Amino acid sequence: MTAETAPTPESEHSASDLVxxxxxxxxxxxxxxxxxxxLELAEKGKRAGLGGGLFSGAAVLALYxxxxxxxxxxxxxxxxxxxxxxxxVVMIVVFATAGTVALLGRKEWKQATPPVPDDAVAGVQADVATVKTAARQGRHE
Known part of the structure; x- marks a missing residue:
């Protein structure tokens, strides 16, 4: 008697098929x-544009x-x-106020430094260290 092999069910696939x-x-x-x-960004962009337009309109009305x-x-x-x-008198008060605000703004502008994303830099440094460590261990094996 010969042993009959059961047909493989279609649900069983080779590893390469599964991969x-x-x-x-x-x-x-x-x-x-x-x-x-x-799609989400497009929707948010539309809302941001509308909000920016309304805010600009409010700013113009405030200036008037x-x-x-x-x-x-x-x-x-x-x-x-x-x-x-x-x-x-009103003109002098307006120009004096504008000058004061401009000087304060200039002072703040000079003190500003570009922001450094500390968390991102630390993450990249950790990744580089991990890769270097793995490369060293790979050479020693």
Whole structure:
């Protein structure tokens, strides 16, 4: 009597088949995740653009409001001083404020240094050290 070999079920695959399937699935998963990330970024970009536009509109309106406030100051001062003197005083106050803010900004600008991502640098240094250690151990084996 000859021994009959049972046919291998289709669910059993060779290791190379399983590796290629896993690689294909990982590739598909990565592509899908990248597509999802692109869609999310596009949506966030639209919202950021809209928010930036609205914020810019608010800034323009605030500048007009500041102009009206300065005009009110001139009108109020013109009730007790001549108009030219009221305008001169308001103009000097505005320029003095602008100069002070500019000097403060310049001071802060000079003190600023480019940020260094400490965590990222430390992580890269640790990775390099690990690779060097593994390379040394590989030469000694």
């Amino acid at each position: 290629s399937q896993a690689a294909a699935q990982v590739s598909t998963l990565v592509r899908d995740e990248l597509e999802l990330a692109k 409001g500041l102009g009206l406030l300065l005009a009110l100051a001139v009108v109020l001062l013109a009730l007790v001083w001549p108009l030219w003197l009221a305008l001169l």
